[in-house]
Amino acid sequence: MFSKNIFFLLSFLLTFSFGKAQAQSRTKVNFGADWEFKREETPAQDWEKVTIPHTARLEKLVVIKQFQGTSWYQKKFKTAISKDQKAFIYFEGVMQEADVWINDKKVTNHKGGYLPFTVDVTPYLNANNENTIKVKVNNEDNPDFLPGKPIKDLDFNYYGGIYRNVYFITTSKLHITDAVNANKVASGGLYVNFRNINKTEASGTVQVHLQNDFDAEQKASLKFILTDNKGKKTEIKSDNFSVKPNTDFVLTQNISVANPKLWSIHNPNLYKLEVQIISNNKVVDSYSEKIGIRKSEIKADGYYLNDEKIYITGTNEHQEYPYLGYAISDEAQYRDAVKIKNAGFDFVRMSHYPHAEAFLNACDELGILVMNSLTGWQFFGGEQFQKSAYQDIRDMARRDRNHPSIVFWEASLNETNMSPEFMKEATKTLKEELPFDHNYSASWIDNDNYDIFIPARQHAKAPDYWTKYNKGNRKIFIAEYGDWEYYAQNAGFNQTEFANLKEEERTSRQLRSAGEKRLLQQAYNFQEASNSNRKGASTIGEANWVMFDYNRGYSPDLESSGISDIFRIPKFAYYFYQSQRDAKVVLDKKLFSGPMVNIANFWTPESPLNVTVYSNCDEVALYVNDILISKQKPTVNNNSDKLEHAPFIFKVTAFQAGTLRAEGFIKGKKVASNTVKTPEKASKIELSYDLSSVKINLEFPDMVFVYAKITDANGTVIPTATNEVTFALSEGNSEIIGQNPVQAEAGIATIILKTKDLKKKIVLKATSNNLQENTITITK
Template sequence: MKLIFKSIFFLFLITFSFGKVQAQSRTKINFGADWEFKREEGSSPNWEKVTIPHTNRLEKLVVIKQFQGTSWYQKKFKTEASKDQKTFLYFEGVMQEADVWINDKKVANHKGGYLPFTVDVTPYLNSNNENTIKVKVNNEDNPDFLPGKPLKDLDFNYYGGIYRNVYLIKTSKLYITDAVAANKVAGGGVYVNFENIGKDEASGSIQVHLKNEFESDKNTFLKFILTDNKGKKAEFKSENFAIKSNTDFTLVQKISVKKPKLWSIKNPNLYQLEVQVILDNKIVDSNLLKVGIRKSELKADGYYLNDKKIYLNGTNEHQEYPYLGYAISDEAQYRDAVKIKNAGFDFVRLSHYPHAEAFLNACDELGILVMNSLTGWQFFGNETFQKNAYQDIRDMARRDRNHPSIIFWESSLNETEMSETFMKEATKTLKEELPFAHNYSASWIDNENYDLFIPARQHAKAPDYWTKYSKGNRKIFIAEYGDWEYYAQNAGFNQTEFSNLKEDERTSRQLRSNGEKRLLQQAYNFQEASNSNRKGAETIGEANWLMFDYNRGYSPDLESSGISDIFRIPKFAYYFYQSQRDANVVLDKKLASGPMVNIANYWTAESPLNVTVYSNCDEVALYLNDLLVAKERPFIGGNSDKLQHAPFIFKIEKFKAGTLRAEGFINGKKVASNVVRTPETASRIELSYDISSKAVNPEYPDMVFVYAKITDANGTVIPTATSEVTFALSEGNAEIIGQNPINAEAGIATIILKTKDLKNKIVLKASSGQLKDSTISITK
């Protein structure tokens, strides 16, 4: 049953009040504490205490023979539930098949590791007594559901365990459903859509799906509270309506917002929407979510956000951490999103599966546009597999449809030869779930069923790649570039100039330990490819491959074409991309923006004498030991003429140890500077930890990277240092994750510090031979 009510409200001008009602009844409690775990391998092990999120085995830095098999989780818990309440368990993600028992009764089976499921545990609970939940988790290869391809042949790893959050949710028996669990086409839960958007007004609808599991009919109404980012509220309510016993009901509320604060990549304005279910003057259930008002359009001449044409500059990301796999905190997800934004990107493609809800929330908050992606890579399965793929499209759309950051939906299987029937059904399924305009489907195959063509650069051939694509029926977004065309095809444009380079020197797959010349080549490859992409008339944007190094199922080494390594330490290419954001763009103070300059050189006797400087300034002056080398404008050539900001190139005749200093100028005024010093003898360790604008969670488990830099007396990192570093905790409730001791790579040794709670400070020490020790304290 569906009813439509009209209610126009004028934000900030009129506020409706409906008197006092009792506090809301819905509770959502993190259910991650006090679990027990064991793996089914060899002789039966004892149960060990764990906290969710959890990976079913800590792996090595380079994953070889990852654990695949069956694991068990169990938890004993008490819960109070009245006869008028419902109790649910919400699993954000379990890799990859889960069977759930409550008090020895099997209550659920879920297939697929990247999307959530809900278990209604109400009928199975011993109210006010102890209950036991058991979850059997299997992450073995299974061709019947996505990704389908055996791990040994897969280009990424899917790690086992209950690796995302679990929540215990209590509601009234009259309640707002979960969108995925409701399994209704374009329905379930809360669905917000703004169709008509302008500077003066935005109008649309809020759709709410309710269930009445009382034994009697109920007369109710909904109250809506919309709050902007300054705390100003607007309240309105639906008309009263009746829901019959044991039936469901959909209400569609028309809304209008005057002078809306639009969501954009520079100003990601978010509104908080609270939907309350009012019964007998009590709030019996409520749903709280963040929404954004923005206009996203593909037009004949490009992509437009809020009526402004933009070129989408983005990256790809895999969601893994070293050792922990996928089992990371919401704060860690947020920090990765911050790093993407700080690198100069305003777009991310979720390769090659739906990422965590916390990551999408961070993209909403930070202003990062998103291509959401169906799980898949080079595998097309049988009829069962295809049916599961359609259901995953539905579940992905239902989970994520309210995120303003998501502008494209990759409803295809990446680099997979799909049948015409599958592609037609996949896009039909997506459009059924997202029936409003400007929800765009995307595929790596140029097929008429899809709105956007997203090839990888290497899917075409040098030297033109996709610059001469002119079919005109679809726009192009280059979904991957900068890696494979250099790794496999060696297809850079400057083959003559680089003829003296070995194959492993030409590739973009470069670890930080490979040295500055090869890291410069990686950065140059990305620059060359990006510049070329921008020459395509039909190309609306690009996503480089990729943001962070990662593990693959089929290869016993790290895939190292990230512009940061697996520990999130930037390479030179990171600063190339950071320089592509205009200096006049000012983002939230917690983010990196504005004028920047970075010297891509270690300045040692082996360093290139052609010094590359990345900057978004008009001019850059370079000094060697305080003597001016030159003041240059950007170097514009055939491989930099389409860039937003070409690099600066300085020629130094002879190496002299000391200091390189670059100063950036805009309109003749110095606005940025960067210094690089010749490293001297290693003498000490400098410890630091990374929170990327998100403090360590004081209550739930969190994880942060801790970096031990091997430096000289001046604090300059020794880029060739491989010293063995030992980390030791002397105080606080935390755990060191990773190899310990561990050898430094390019002067930096890294571990992950996993905190359990941060009620008291954590004290960590790093030591290495004759080097001066370093100690840091971490507090909330």
């Protein structure tokens, strides 16, 4: 594979001095401000000033007949580059076909909304420094590239606009390339691979791809700087080399790291790798990425991370926000990853497309394993579609191959009857781009071309589902479970027990307003399925369907099998999963970990008297108005016997208004507690906003959920409250996104607050008839 590469057998254990090399020449500037926008369907519309990320149209909470069509973006900008420099504009994602003009000259067309593209603008810039970029964006159905299926028939929505970040990059004509833009097999940019990993040493290679756009040969060397999470630096310099004019060049560096800090789900240690090009004693270009060192292996008896066998527990996620679609900030992406980790998960499947770079960066930093996924759902197109799929596999691999979080690559089209020829070519394409061991390919079709089989439970039937699958060393990862088998098949193992339930009561698709009985049933469905998954000897892990409620093109309602709703408010099932992480696990302080206990009950006269408590403790004591009901161990039966921590079910003889209190004990010591109070008359509004440990961006647009809870005088949320709440801004540079006024659902009314240039405080008031109003102040 790398026979033509130049190997310099140097070690990162050595440190070299380079004299006084000048500062790096590469700049990467957020290019999202000061754009203008209009939709082609409204030609009389004035240009609207917008900031990118941007959605072509704000949609309703439940998206029906979402916008599809052509939009235009334009921006005037100034830039000055020297004769020795290059300038690029990097688009992280445009949905879904983009035509780009620079100074009225068309420079590119890009198809596909989930992967990036780069425009070399150097030849098109005006000498007078006044420039204009125009981007035509279309998100209409197109069967020639992924996902291919019309939105009206699709199980998710793709929202128009330049919805991910845009950057303006300047660097030397001798520079490190962008991996996707270079379009070289298993090359471009930086490609880091550690092959031999143990606690005392990790060794591998860093491949660097350079481009010389000078008309003369360039002499240079590379400087590698590896910095650990404590700031300790190790440096190395390559031998000198020459790059011929207007050609590319690949250098592959052997590396060795002593006593490496391994990346894991509980301790996601990261290194910063910076590579500098030194020419004439100057740093003419510098490129860096965060990397992790970890060993990911599937063995005969299961999945191993850093030689430790683990059963992978995870979820699926769609990247949409209510109203805004896909156009959310990096901070919002990170907050979603925090919520996934806090829910007890250590894995996420990208359903059903490559997610934003910021989300993958968050998974790296938080210790979340990832299945990266090719865009697709129930659609197999013709020759051009298939060619586009192969290119997307290459672009996905090139963009994401250095992320330590990614352990599986779904190089298949989800729930699609792919041809044998396509599956063979898809895996061949992936392996060409990822030629090293332990880059595992995955498909929902059980096919020998792929490394692992990732069925959904609904593709089998009760009572066995996939527990009897046995293909020798071939392993199963349950890619979806807990929803469809309880929705369409109404399967599961309790048809007799739950025969008295209506179909809508048995399903896992439950809004937060569905009430305790149905929310408990949703949580029980997930519990039952998860417990069953663990009975399969060939199963190495699972991902439930789904983390957050979301919109679908084919259905005029929310898909509500999320363990949190579309506003990221947890349902009972959230706490079931949170209880499955062991109490001994201690995560970063910004994350939730350790002992927990949660009462899945509102404690009203209509509440179940069989009280469910989720906890990772040895024992739980339940009190009603300070009177002990029972102190007991988990309730273990055929539907909980394989769980890490079975729920606790307490039998209360009669309802008494007041307080339920649960206390968790480990080895006899009280370590956690939770209290639920009977709600009284609605009295006031309590306001809060969610940052999930990520501060609001002070410069560029950010968006945070603001929650108005309808409570009684004691602060207890009224779980049946549907009051209409009106939000009003009195100070601050922000806007309210969403319905306003908005009706509360299950006692909580939610808006999105979109901020910009948060230099001063934001003051937000919430009012509702016959309730005490509230005001909240948001500062930097």
